[in-house]
Amino acid sequence: MKKRPGFGTLTVHAGEEDRSGYHPSSMPLYQSSTFFFGDTQSGVDILEGRKEGYIYTRIGNPTVRAFEDKIKALEGTEAAVAFASGMAAIAAVLLELLRPGDEVISCRQVYGGTTAFYENILTRLNCPVHYFHPQEDPDEKLTAVVSKRTKLIFFETPTNPELSIVDMARIAALAKGHKIMSVIDNTFATPYLQRPLASGIDCVVHSATKYIGGHGDAIGGVVAGSRRFVTRLRQSMLLSHGACLSPFNAWLFLRGLRTLHVRMDRHCGTAAALAGFLEGHTRVRSVLYPGLKTHPGHATAKKQMSDFGGMVAFRLADRKACRRFIDRLKLCRTGVSLGDTETIMLHPANLFYPKLSDAECLRKGVDPLLIRISTGLEDAEDILADIEQALKTL
Numbered sequence: 412m413k414k415r416p417g418f419g420t421l422t423v424h425a426g427e428e429d430r431s432g433y434h435p436s437s438m439p440l441y442q443s444s445t446f447f448f449g450d451t452q453s454g455v456d457i458l459e460g461r462k463e464g465y466i467y468t469r470i471g472n473p474t475v476r477a478f479e480d481k482i483k484a485l486e487g488t489e490a491a492v493a494f495a496s497g498m499a500a501i502a503a504v505l506l507e508l509l510r511p512g513d514e515v516i517s518c519r520q521v522y523g524g525t526t527a528f529y530e531n532i533l534t535r536l537n538c539p540v541h542y543f544h545p546q547e548d549p550d551e552k553l554t555a556v557v558s559k560r561t562k563l564i565f566f567e568t569p570t571n572p573e574l575s576i577v578d579m580a581r582i583a584a585l586a587k588g589h590k591i592m593s594v595i596d597n598t599f600a601t602p603y604l605q606r607p608l609a610s611g612i613d614c615v616v617h618s619a620t621k622y623i624g625g626h627g628d629a630i631g632g633v634v635a636g637s638r639r640f641v642t643r644l645r646q647s648m649l650l651s652h653g654a655c656l657s658p659f660n661a662w663l664f665l666r667g668l669r670t671l672h673v674r675m676d677r678h679c680g681t682a683a684a685l686a687g688f689l690e691g692h693t694r695v696r697s698v699l700y701p702g703l704k705t706h707p708g709h710a711t712a713k714k715q716m717s718d719f720g721g722m723v724a725f726r727l728a729d730r731k732a733c734r735r736f737i738d739r740l741k742l743c744r745t746g747v748s749l750g751d752t753e754t755i756m757l758h759p760a761n762l763f764y765p766k767l768s769d770a771e772c773l774r775k776g777v778d779p780l781l782i783r784i785s786t787g788l789e790d791a792e793d794i795l796a797d798i799e800q801a802l803k804t805l
C-alpha cells in the first residue's frame with residue numbers, strides 16, 4: 412500500500428536537536444527537575460519567552476521538548492505537548508475545552524478509560540455526551556444532536572476494540588460546519604498510517620504507551636494541534652494540573668519513534684496474515700479487521716489509511732470458548748495493553764465483566780464474544796501456529 416514518503420527520515424531525525432554542542436547521536440536524557448538560570452533577568456526572560464531555556468521540568472524539559480517536536484513533525488501540526496499518560500492527555504483536552512453545561516459528541520466505541528472519564532468526571536461537570544455509531548449512523552443523526560452547547564467531537568478510528576472505522580473527512584466537515592472542535596485519539600493508527608490533520612481534524616491525542624513507545628516499558632501521552640490550543644494546554648493543564656511526562660519516558664518514546672515505521676510495517680503484515688487465517692477457520696465466528704473486504708469500514712479505511720493497522724479482533728462461539736482459547740495460548744500473552752513487541756490478546760468481557768451475562772455486557776456496549784489481538788513482532792508463522800493449537804483445543 413501507499414506509505415507516507417519521507418516518514419522514515421522524519422522518525423529518525425525530527426526533533427532531536429541537542430544544543431549542548433557535543434553532537435550526540437541520541438538525544439540526551441536531561442534527568443533534571445530544575446534548571447538554573449544564572450541571574451534573575453535570565454530567569455524572567457526564559458519565563459516570558461524572550462530567551463530559550465528551561466526552568467522546571469513540569470513546564471518544560473529538553474528531552475520532553477524533543478519528543479514533542481518529533482510528534483509535531485510526524486503529525487504535521489504546529490505544536491505538541493506531552494503528558495504523563497494517554498488518559499492525562501485526553502483529560503487535559505476535555506477539561507480545557509469544556510465548561511459546566513457544555514456538550515460532547517463521541518463515538519460509542521472509544522477506549523474504556525475515556526468512557527469512564529465521561530461517566531465519572533464529565534457527569535460531575537454536567538457535560539452530557541451524545542454518542543454516535545462510527546459506521547452506521549448517517550450525517551442527519553449526528554447533526555440532530557449538535558446544540559449551541561456542543562464544544563467538541565471526540566472519536567477514535569480504528570476504534571478500540573471493535574476496529575470500526577470513522578470517516579475523518581466527514582467528521583471534520585461536520586465539526587467545521589458547526590464551529591466545533593474535532594479531536595481524534597490516533598493511538599491505534601499512529602501518524603504513520605493516518606494523518607488526521609490532512610483530513611481536516613483539529614487536534615490529535617495519543618497514548619504514547621502503545622505503538623509510539625512500542626516496547627511496553629513506559630506510560631505517556633501527547634496532544635498535537637494548533638500552536639494556540641497547545642499553548643493553552645501548556646499554560647493551564649500542564650502548569651496547574653501537573654501531569655507532566657517524565658524525561659526518562661520521553662527519552663524512551665524518542666527511541667521508540669525512531670523505528671515506528673519499521674515496526675508498523677511488520678505489525679500490519681502480521682495482522683493481515685492473522686485476519687486472513689482466522690477468517691477461514693471453522694471455529695471462528697467472525698473476524699473484524701479493516702483490511703478485510705468484508706469489513707463495513709474497508710472502503711473508508713482504504714481512503715484514509717496507508718495500511719490497516721496491527722490490531723485484529725475476532726469472535727468465538729461463546730464465552731467459555733473465549734476463556735479456554737485465551738488460557739491455552741503458549742506464545743501469545745494475555746494482557747490489557749497493545750502496540751508492544753509481544754503479541755497480546757484480550758477478552759474484555761471475561762476480564763472486566765466476569766459476573767455479567769452476555770446480555771448485560773451488550774447493554775454496556777461490550778461485545779461478550781470478542782477477542783482483541785495486538786500483533787507483536789514475533790514471526791507470523793509462530794503466532795499463527797500458537798493460535799491454531801489453541802483453537803484446536805476448543
Ligand code: PLP
Pocket residue numbers: 496497498499522524567571596598599617618619620630631632747748
Ligand atoms: N487511548 C487508547 C485508544 C487506549 O487504548 C488507551 C489505553 O489503553 C488510552 C487512550 C489511555 O492511555 P494510557 O494508558 O497511556 O493512559
